[in-house]
Amino acid sequence: MGKVIAIANQKGGVGKTTTAINLAASLAVMEKNVLLVDADPQANTTSGLCFDPNAGNGDTLYECLIGTIPIEKTIIQTEIDGLKLIPSHIDLVGAEIELLSVPEREKVMKQNLDSIRQHFDYIFIDCSPSLGLITVNALTAADSVIIPVQCEFFSLEGLGKLLNTIKIVQSRLNTALAIEGFLLTMYDVRLRSHNQIVEEVRHHFQDMVFQTVIQRNVRLSESPSHGKPVILYDAASVGSNNYLNLAREFLKKNKHD
Numbered sequence: 001m002g003k004v005i006a007i008a009n010q011k012g013g014v015g016k017t018t019t020a021i022n023l024a025a026s027l028a029v030m031e032k033n034v035l036l037v038d039a040d041p042q043a044n045t046t047s048g049l050c051f052d053p054n055a056g057n058g059d060t061l062y063e064c065l066i067g068t069i070p071i072e073k074t075i076i077q078t079e080i081d082g083l084k085l086i087p088s089h090i091d092l093v094g095a096e097i098e099l100l101s102v103p104e105r106e107k108v109m110k111q112n113l114d115s116i117r118q119h120f121d122y123i124f125i126d127c128s129p130s131l132g133l134i135t136v137n138a139l140t141a142a143d144s145v146i147i148p149v150q151c152e153f154f155s156l157e158g159l160g161k162l163l164n165t166i167k168i169v170q171s172r173l174n175t176a177l178a179i180e181g182f183l184l185t186m187y188d189v190r191l192r193s194h195n196q197i198v199e200e201v202r203h204h205f206q207d208m209v210f211q212t213v214i215q216r217n218v219r220l221s222e223s224p225s226h227g228k229p230v231i232l233y234d235a236a237s238v239g240s241n242n243y244l245n246l247a248r249e250f251l252k253k254n255k256h257d
Contacts, residue, residue: 025229050227
């Protein structure tokens with residue numbers, strides 16, 4: 001039975017999509033069978049893997065959530081053998097309204113993913129930068145959540161709201177939801193402020209923080225415009241090494257797999 005991991009933070013620009021694409025790709029290269037679910041209407045994960053979110057073939061997460069097609073029909077193969085994708089589309093914005101009248105609307109994504117999770121080692125859900133119904137669906141479907149935290153002071157301010165949402169989901173919808181870890185991103189070793197943030201997050205959350213830190217890296221920021229994970233764009237780059245190290249640390253944490 002595959003493990004489902006949501007990657008969430010309601011603050012935008014902290015590295016959620018970068019982490020979703022590159023952690024999933026790194027695990028796939030390590031011969032794990034991985035599914036990446038793009039649960040953000042901006043569809044950056046979809047375009048970051050070289051698929052056109054406006055292709056209009058109607059086989060996206062949106063159609064799956066509103067029940068017009070089965071989830072199996074939305075899964076597409078990426079450039080990496082072990083990595084598959086459920087794409088997103090701007091229509092996903094409308095799913096929040098369309099699901100309002102559905103019984104147990106917070107569990108629609110879980111019901112869909114439960115039907116396919118046995119086919120994968122890991123399923124990653126890239127959440128949108130909001131705490132709306134689709135993100136609540138993702139947290140309800142997940143076994144754990146990775147929280148990317150940008151090494152900037154303002155990134156810490158919104159963490160309380162996210163942790164409160166996780167607590168609510170744990171108490172009402174998904175008692176088994178755990179925090180997989182906090183991931184420090186966009187780190188520049190030369191900046192004292194970044195080092196202070198790293199120290200503060202490690203002091204506050206201790207063992208819940210991944211040892212691997214994702215550094216600022218030009219190749220990492222360039223790779224989405226080429227529709228490739230950084231490991232395919234430049235395998236020798238700092239960004240590629242960071243995410244391979246994160247994948248190794250993640251597997252060590254989940255060593256029963």
